[in-house]
Amino acid sequence: IRRHKFLEVTQLVWGLHNQKIAFVRACLTARMLNRTLLMPSLSASLFYKEINSLQPISFDKVFKFERFNTLYKGFVQLARYSDIKNRTGLKQNIINGPIDMHKVIRMVGKNPFLWHGDWPVKYYERFFECLMLVEDISKEADKVVSKIRQIRKKLRSEPGMGSSLRSAPYVAVYIRVQINWIIHCKKLEQRSGVSQICSSKQEIIERVGKIINLEAPIVVYLAIADNLINDSSLLSGWNKGLVLYEKKNLRVDGIFKKHPYPIQSAIDNE
Incomplete structure (x- = not known):
C-alpha cells in the first residue's frame, strides 16, 4: 500500500x-x-x-x-x-x-x-x-461484565438451586434492541410485501432458548438502547431458567449515561 x-x-x-x-x-x-x-x-x-x-x-x-x-x-x-x-x-x-x-x-x-x-x-x-476498543472504553465494558459475573456468582450460591450449579456454565446473552431498526424493518416489510424480516420478541426468546449446551439458570443481559426505546414488556415472558437483567436493574446505567450513544453501543458490544 x-x-x-x-x-x-x-x-x-x-x-x-x-x-x-x-x-x-x-x-x-x-x-x-x-x-x-x-x-x-x-x-x-x-x-x-x-x-x-x-x-x-x-x-x-x-x-x-x-x-x-x-x-x-x-x-x-x-x-x-x-x-x-x-x-x-x-x-x-x-x-x-x-x-x-x-x-x-x-x-x-x-x-x-x-x-x-x-x-x-x-x-x-x-x-x-x-477493531479493538481503546483502554478507557474497554475498562467501562469490564465494569459491566464484572456486574454480570457478580450476579452469576450469587445465583450459584443461592440455597435450593442445587449443588450441580457450582460446575454449570453461565452465559450472558447479548441482545440489542433499537427503535430505529424496528422502524426500518417494518418499512422494509411493507415495501417488500413480506413479514419475515423483523424478529418478534417471541422469536428472539425462542432462539435464545435453543442455544445448546446452556444449563439454567442463565443470566441474559438485554442490551437495550435506553434513549431509543422504552418498553418494559421486553423483560417479561422469557423461559424459565433465563434470569433477565438490563442496565438499570444491573445498576450500570450510570456507566452508560456518561457516554454518547455509539460509545454505549461499543460497551454493550464488547
Whole structure:
C-alpha cells in the first residue's frame, strides 16, 4: 500500500455497527486504489437526516489506531491528517488531471459507504476482529461484565438451586434492541410485501432458548438502547431458567449515561 498517496472519506454516520461497516468499505476502497486511508471521523451522535447536526468523534478515540495498523500491515493502512501537508479534493483532481497524480483524493456523496457493496463477508469479519476498543472504553465494558459475573456468582450460591450449579456454565446473552431498526424493518416489510424480516420478541426468546449446551439458570443481559426505546414488556415472558437483567436493574446505567450513544453501543458490544 502506497504511503505517499491518500484517500479521504466523509464522516461515517448512523449507529456504531453501520459505522464499522462503512469503515471496512472505506478501507477496502483505499486498498483497491492502492492508497493509505486518512483516519475517518466517526459520529458520536445518532442522527439520520440532519447531517449538519452530527457530532464527530475521532476514530482513535474509540478504536486503537496503532494496533489496527499493526494487525493489517501490508493489506490496508491508516494515516493521521498530520501525516500530510497538502489536501486536494476529488473535484479538483478531476478538473486538473488524472486522479492518481494527486497526493490526496476525497470520496464525496451522501454516505457513500452505507449502501450495498460486493466485498466478501470474510473481510468484514476480519476487520471487525481488528477493531479493538481503546483502554478507557474497554475498562467501562469490564465494569459491566464484572456486574454480570457478580450476579452469576450469587445465583450459584443461592440455597435450593442445587449443588450441580457450582460446575454449570453461565452465559450472558447479548441482545440489542433499537427503535430505529424496528422502524426500518417494518418499512422494509411493507415495501417488500413480506413479514419475515423483523424478529418478534417471541422469536428472539425462542432462539435464545435453543442455544445448546446452556444449563439454567442463565443470566441474559438485554442490551437495550435506553434513549431509543422504552418498553418494559421486553423483560417479561422469557423461559424459565433465563434470569433477565438490563442496565438499570444491573445498576450500570450510570456507566452508560456518561457516554454518547455509539460509545454505549461499543460497551454493550464488547
